[in-house]
Amino acid sequence: MKPLFITFEGPEGAGKSTCILSVAARLGVPVLVTREPGAGEFGRKVRTLLLEEGELCPETELMLFLADRANHVQNIIRPKLAAGEIVLCDRHADSTLVYQGYGRGLDKEFLRSANRFATQGLVPDITFLFDIDPEIGLRRVAARSGANRLDREPLEFHQRVRQGFLEIARLEPERFVVLDATQSPVELSDQVFDTIQQFGK
Ligand code: TYD
DSSP states (O other): OOOOEEEEEOSTTSSHHHHHHHHHHHHOSOEEEEESSOOHHHHHHHHHHHHHSSOOOHHHHHHHHHHHHHHHIIIIIHHHHHTTOEEEEESOHHHIIIIIIIITOOOHHHHHHHHHHHHTTOOOSEEEEEEOOHHHHHHHHHHTTOOOTTTTSOHHHHHHHHHHHHHHHHHOTTTEEEEETTSOHHHHHHHHHHHHHHHHO
16 A cells, blocks of 8 residues: 555544544554644643643644644654555644634634645645534543543534534545544444545555
């Protein structure tokens, strides 16, 4: 299978992380499972700042997500792709456009170019959007008790996030695969696995 950069996006509690682990185990080729924010030593420090600190202004929050991304792409993702691996990444640039743009209201064109700067133009081969009603997703997050600073935003914020993801998926249909995340974990894993197999031929 050729090296692929695959991202998983969606509102909170959509089941991305569980699906990534199950697909990685099924692929049978060298796979890097990674995430944003929080990969590597630097990423872990930035993640603590981002998700566990008290109030951060939207601009500070943005810069931290971008700093994490630039380091992640340059030092972790690109070397793995160059070595022929498949990279499965839990959240990436689309989360910035949606959470900081549609959610926080920062300028979307600026965010697009900031993302290009941070990724040095790397764009995923496939992006799976796990679409879910935020009321259902947030209930799942509350049940597993790991709520972070963004999970605690009001419901309207998460509704804007969901609509934002659906809108950007419509703008780039060749890259996005939109999945109904209320399906069972097995159904989701099958769809993701089959799509990657087709694409990687
Ligand atoms: P995480 O616990 O990884 O959430 P999830 O399991 O839902 O992926 O927390 C990451 C949070 O950071 C999540 O609420 C989305 C948010 N986020 C942004 O706001 N902007 C970004 O660029 C990224 C990568 C994440």
